[in-house]
Amino acid sequence: MSGGVDSAVAAARAVEAGHDVVGVHLALSRMPGTLRTGSRGCCTIEDSMDAQRAANTLGIPYYVWDFSERFKADVVDDFISEYAAGRTPNPCMRCNERIKFAALLEKALALGFDAVATGHYAKIVTDASGRRELHRASAEAKDQSYVLGVLTAEQLAHAYFPLGDTPSKALVRAEAERRGLSVAQKPDSYDICFISDGDTKGWLAEKVGEAPGDVIDRTGAVVGSHEGAHAYTVGQRRGLRLGTPAPDGKPRFVLEVRPKERTVVVGPKEALATAEIAGSRFSWAGADPVASGLVGEAGEPFECDVQIRAHADPVPAVARLVDGELIVRPTTPLDGVAPGQTAVIYVGTRVLGQCTIDRTVSAVPVSA
Amino acid sequence: MAYLDHAATTPMLPEAIDALTAALAVTGNPSSIHSAGQRAKRLLEESREQVAATLGADPIEVVFTGSGTESVNLAIKGLYWRRQADASRPRLLVPLGEHHATIDTVEWLATHESATPVDLPLDELGRLRLDALAAELDGNEASVALATMLWASNEVGTIQPVAEAAALAARARVPLHVDAIAAYGQVPIDVRALRRATDAPGGAGLVAVSVSAHKIGGPAGIGALVLDRSAQVEPLLHGGGQQRRIRSGTQDVAAAAAFAAAATSVAARLERDAARMAVLRDRLVAGVARLVPDARLSGDPDPAGRLPANAHFSFPGCEGDSLLFLLDAAGVNVSTGSACQAGVPEPSHVLLAMGRSEPDARGALRITLGHGSTEADVDAFLAALPEAYERASRAGLAARSTSFDR
Numbered sequence: 001m002s003g004g005v006d007s008a009v010a011a012a013r014a015v016e017a018g019h020d021v022v023g024v025h026l027a028l029s030r031m032p033g034t035l036r037t038g039s040r041g042c043c044t045i046e047d048s049m050d051a052q053r054a055a056n057t058l059g060i061p062y063y064v065w066d067f068s069e070r071f072k073a074d075v076v077d078d079f080i081s082e083y084a085a086g087r088t089p090n091p092c093m094r095c096n097e098r099i100k101f102a103a104l105l106e107k108a109l110a111l112g113f114d115a116v117a118t119g120h121y122a123k124i125v126t127d128a129s130g131r132r133e134l135h136r137a138s139a140e141a142k143d144q145s146y147v148l149g150v151l152t153a154e155q156l157a158h159a160y161f162p163l164g165d166t167p168s169k170a171l172v173r174a175e176a177e178r179r180g181l182s183v184a185q186k187p188d189s190y191d192i193c194f195i196s197d198g199d200t201k202g203w204l205a206e207k208v209g210e211a212p213g214d215v216i217d218r219t220g221a222v223v224g225s226h227e228g229a230h231a232y233t234v235g236q237r238r239g240l241r242l243g244t245p246a247p248d249g250k251p252r253f254v255l256e257v258r259p260k261e262r263t264v265v266v267g268p269k270e271a272l273a274t275a276e277i278a279g280s281r282f283s284w285a286g287a288d289p290v291a292s293g294l295v296g297e298a299g300e301p302f303e304c305d306v307q308i309r310a311h312a313d314p315v316p317a318v319a320r321l322v323d324g325e326l327i328v329r330p331t332t333p334l335d336g337v338a339p340g341q342t343a344v345i346y347v348g349t350r351v352l353g354q355c356t357i358d359r360t361v362s363a364v365p366v367s368a
Numbered sequence: 369m370a371y372l373d374h375a376a377t378t379p380m381l382p383e384a385i386d387a388l389t390a391a392l393a394v395t396g397n398p399s400s401i402h403s404a405g406q407r408a409k410r411l412l413e414e415s416r417e418q419v420a421a422t423l424g425a426d427p428i429e430v431v432f433t434g435s436g437t438e439s440v441n442l443a444i445k446g447l448y449w450r451r452q453a454d455a456s457r458p459r460l461l462v463p464l465g466e467h468h469a470t471i472d473t474v475e476w477l478a479t480h481e482s483a484t485p486v487d488l489p490l491d492e493l494g495r496l497r498l499d500a501l502a503a504e505l506d507g508n509e510a511s512v513a514l515a516t517m518l519w520a521s522n523e524v525g526t527i528q529p530v531a532e533a534a535a536l537a538a539r540a541r542v543p544l545h546v547d548a549i550a551a552y553g554q555v556p557i558d559v560r561a562l563r564r565a566t567d568a569p570g571g572a573g574l575v576a577v578s579v580s581a582h583k584i585g586g587p588a589g590i591g592a593l594v595l596d597r598s599a600q601v602e603p604l605l606h607g608g609g610q611q612r613r614i615r616s617g618t619q620d621v622a623a624a625a626a627f628a629a630a631a632t633s634v635a636a637r638l639e640r641d642a643a644r645m646a647v648l649r650d651r652l653v654a655g656v657a658r659l660v661p662d663a664r665l666s667g668d669p670d671p672a673g674r675l676p677a678n679a680h681f682s683f684p685g686c687e688g689d690s691l692l693f694l695l696d697a698a699g700v701n702v703s704t705g706s707a708c709q710a711g712v713p714e715p716s717h718v719l720l721a722m723g724r725s726e727p728d729a730r731g732a733l734r735i736t737l738g739h740g741s742t743e744a745d746v747d748a749f750l751a752a753l754p755e756a757y758e759r760a761s762r763a764g765l766a767a768r769s770t771s772f773d774r
Binding site for chain 1: 687689690693694696697759760762763764766767770771772773774
């Protein structure tokens with residue numbers, strides 16, 4: 001229970017479904033922030049008080065479990081080192097993979113619980129043979145299946161998402177109101193929870209340090225300078241402050257970030273188009289679709305949709321597994337794909353699996 | 369349900385509840401001059417006399433406060449400020465393993481008032497190393513503002529060498545404050561006798577003792593600071609000048625009356641209760657040793673060296689909060705013993721100061737008895753412990769890797 005409305009209502013529904021429910025708030029920082037108005041994350045004293053009030057209202061026991069060490073190692077330090085390596089990670093996914101459905105789940109199972117229920121908007125569908133599938137939530141606008149795409153069959157076996165069937169967040173808020181939960185109108189959190197002021201760039205600059213270098217175009221010509229490559233993301237246009245204008249006078253975008261060389265590569269918008277993405281760190285969300293015959297033999301292409309950000313639209317694609325690598329070719333090129341992002345592939349509403357993007361193939365060959 | 373966390377707070381005694389409810393009906397501010405005020409004042413001062421009698425103090429030396437924490441703040445800050453009046457005395461002698469009321473107050477003085485805290489080490493039983501205190505008071509005592517210490521550890525229950533420390537402070541002419549919040553009601557406290565025995569000069573030696581009502585069966589929201597007549601403190605609160613101008617604010621007559629009722633009752637049967645607690649505690653310690661041989665008793669194994677109502681163990685390979693949760697689910701309320709921030713138990717700084725490892729300090733459990741505790745409570749704990757320990761061991765430490773990692 002984060003202290004937000006979703007987990008409070010999820011807990012209420014789990015109680016109503018007849019389960020023996022205990023509210024657990026995760027302590028993810030040894031030094032919780034002071035009182036902050038509104039909700040930016042899940043680590044403030046106010047959030048833990050809100051979570052406890054919700055548990056009290058529901059009449060369930062409430063505890064705070066400390067996973068701050070693992071959270072720092074697996075999520076925060078990972079976030080920093082990924083950025084330092086020029087990749088763009090999704091810390092919420094990492095938290096689901098390593099904390100909520102690993103450290104928390106394993107502790108819960110050891111202590112005698114059967115499952116971890118969360119306020120995520122996603123559905124678990126059990127097929128005819130009892131296998132569990134992860135699907136998009138009924139509330140399309142709030143669907144969070146993307147950030148859960150990293151869960152394996154073993155993790156999904158103990159996951160429970162009571163909000164999956166609810167058509168909208170407004171209904172969840174109304175239900176919270178009806179149940180007398182004080183967090184009914186609490187604002188949503190959008191930012192990264194461990195960056196308290198929401199200034200990701202400033203936070204990263206402090207952690208990674210400044211490392212000035214060159215901004216170059218695709219031919220290698222130096223067209224400007226920067227204070228630290230980590231401050232740039234693929235697809236970015238604003239704030240490049242390039243001295244030399246492009247020969248064609250068109251705006252330039254960040255195409256690539258190479259922190260080791262302290263270099264940022266820029267180029268025309270067309271050059272952002274990505275024809276192919278691939279990653280060797282992939283997993284299936286639930287049963288192996290090859291083994292279960294949903295997709296063809298390894299190596300054979302299959303149709304799917306690919307989504308590369310939590311709030312991006314899915315794009316039709318053809319995927320195939322080649323030599324331990326998941327290769328995805330969208331039918332129309334994708335814009336602004338950065339290594340380190342996660343590509344989640346869907347068939348219909350079903351999450352098939354995900355890979356961390358290691359390499360991309362541009363749709364436009366270098367010519368200028 | 370078995371409630372075995374009396375060191376956190378203990379239920380109010382019936383006589384305290386009676387005194388509280390009776391006094392709540394009394395009209396009058398004890399500072400008012402009219403007869404209603406005088407009636408309230410009489411009740412307040414009778415209460416003060418009763419509390420003073422349980423601490424070997426004169427009534428004028430008892431300052432009622434809003435909590436044990438306020439008493440500690442008033443003693444440490446108040447003495448510190450006053451000791452800077454005629455000379456610079458920045459050093460503040462503080463044993464490791466104090467309660468946060470002391471730790472955070474000292475830290476505040478270091479940050480805002482240029483105090484120089486001097487850590488005094490503990491031995492492996494959690495007892496202040498007197499040689500370290502003696503060394504700090506030998507030769508450079510002129511720069512010491514005060515020394516502070518516990519009468520007994522709130523976590524591991526170790527009774528501290530207060531008389532010896534008070535003698536050292538008296539000889540060095542340094543004021544000593546003792547936080548007796550955990551010890552009050554379990555071991556005799558006699559400030560006057562101790563000052564006499566240590567030949568304490570005015571304003572030095574044992575001058576201040578903090579206690580709290582809710583730890584002995586009185587209400588929460590009232591504590592007291594015994595402040596020797598000869599000691600001078602700067603007040604924290606300014607206003608109406610109540611209580612020798614040391615603690616302004618309208619005095620809570622009803623809380624004082626309830627505090628007095630609890631204190632009187634507890635003092636009258638202190639020896640008998642302590643003996644009864646010790647028997648229960650020994651049963652508990654023996655039971656844990658039998659059921660979980662790996663568990664390690666923290667603090668002094670000699671029953672004479674620890675609070676009679678305190679048992680404290682480390683369960684290696686477990687998180688204290690896992691054990692707490694499982695025991696709670698089985699109807700047994702215990703504590704991890706350490707300070708909480710937003711409900712998160714930290715690895716105990718007391719155990720760390722005793723030289724124990726961080727994993728050891730994370731698997732700590734404090735079981736504390738009180739006036740209502742019975743053999744059945746102890747047996748309920750012992751009955752629930754083996755399964756809780758088994759499951760908590762399986763859950764292991766939160767930082768470890770899991771079977772879901774890849």
